[in-house]
Amino acid sequence: MFHSNLMKGTVVAVAMLTAPAAFAQDDVTLPKTMIWTSYDLGSTGYVEASAMADALDKKFGTAVRLTPSGTAIGRLLPLVRGRANFGFMGNEILFASDGTYEFAAADWGPQDLRVLMGRPAAVGLVAGNDTDVETMADLKGASVGFVEASPSTTMNTEAALAFAGLTPDDVEKVMYPGYGAMMSAFVAGEVDVVPVTTTVAALREAEAGRGFHWLDMSADDAEGWKRVTGRASLFQPITMTKGAGISEENPAELLGYSYPQLTTLATTDEDEVYNLLKALDQAYPDYKDANAVMANWKLEESGRTPSGAPFHPGAIKYLKERGIWTEADQAWNDQRIAEIEKNKEMWAAATKAAKEQGISSDGWVAFWEQYRTENAQ
Structure with a gap:
């Protein structure tokens, strides 16, 4: 299991990565070099990581080498093995913390990850104007797009359905091999509703054709949001005034979350995290205009809970100094850490039970998922 077998060597390995002489500037001490993982070339996450890395180089003389990957495992594995210091991650850090989806494999399990900061983002459901789906209350029986082997997209959709008191069994699930295929089908009018972020280019095509509208999830619906956060604790209400089909006059109330999230291991040195966050805060004017959402x-926005994993103590220290971290943030953080510790305990107990019952490696994932469901409360 990675979180037990590899963590012992991680602190040493990461220390070696940052071994080149560190130096101080503007009350910040940074190593001369760092390695970050990121989303693949051409992605928003890669562009944003590049902008931050360039700003650190120009302001502090720290060279950041990016190692992009198109998969969650590819972005996280270098951190766990001590080959990278930090990573620009998405919702996979929630799955990795819980030991679910691809991280339910026997050689993974719950990971001790921590966040430094995460850009506020939004996702929601859009419906074609040629359908009978006007609001979230109209979703039952509608055709809804799902993407194969895409845990993040599936979680977004399930969370939105939960807001309406529904599950995937209450709608007509239409499976697609990829996100692009799903959006092409939506533009062509082949599916009623799809999950989407506010900046997806395909929405402009839909706008020029069948038309679309966002299905609002009002922050005033306390019961709906209770169901959402029960499904995934990283979401919170957000009102968007910019994006496809959105304006100041026509805002959309959606699922708010963080993407990307600058992530590291819980074992990363507190001072190292503190100094990096302080440096990124000071360098903000140098990267804030890199793209439309930078x-x-x-x-004040990226240093707040909720997030896919708890915040690192080094980050919390700096956020407190800046007057950003609140008692509510701390309460959320403490609860999320407790959840992860519970998952780690369940993983250990399930591993022992599986061995006693002779569960094969092929049967492990199903065994773990059932064990976790039965013992989660």
Whole structure:
């Protein structure tokens, strides 16, 4: 299991990565070099990581080498094996913390990850104007797009359905081999509803054709949001005024979450994290205009809970100094850490039970998922 077998060597390995002489500037001490993982070339996450890395180089002389990957495992494995210091991650850090989806494999399990900051983002459901789906209350029986082998997209859709008191069994699931195929089908009018972020280019095509509208999830619906956060604790209400089909006059109330999230291991040195977050805060003016959403990395927005994993103590220390971290943030963080510890205990107990019952490696994932469901409360 990676979180037990590899963590012992991680602190040493990461220390070696940052071994080149560190130096101080503007009350910040950074290593001369760092390695970050990121989303693949061409992605928003890669562009944003590149902008931050360039700003650190120009302001502090720290060279950041990015190692992009198109998969969650590819972004996380270098951190766990001590080959990278930090990673620009998505919702996979929630799955990795819980030991679910691809991280339910026997050689993974719950990971001790921590966040430094995460850009506020939004996702929601859109419906074609040629359908009978006007609001979330109309979703039952509608055709809804799902993407094969895409845990993040599936979680987004299930969370939105939960807001309406529904599950995937209450709608007509239409499976697609990839996100692009799903959006092409939506533009062509072949599916009623799809999950989407506010900046997806395909929405402009739909706008020029069948038309679409966002299905609002009002922050005033306390019961709906209770169901959402029960499904995934990383979501919170957000009102978007920019994006496809959205304006100041026509805002959309959606699922708010963080993407990307600057992530590291819980074992990463507190001072190292503190100094990096402080440096990124000071360098903010140098990267805030890199793209249309980069300004949302402003620490007053990106340094808040909820997130896919708990915040690192080094990050919390700096956020407290800046007057950003609140008692509510701390309460959320403490609860999320407790959840992860519970998952780790369940993983250990399930591993022991599987061995006693002679569960094969092929049967492990199903065994773990059932064990976790039965013992989660």
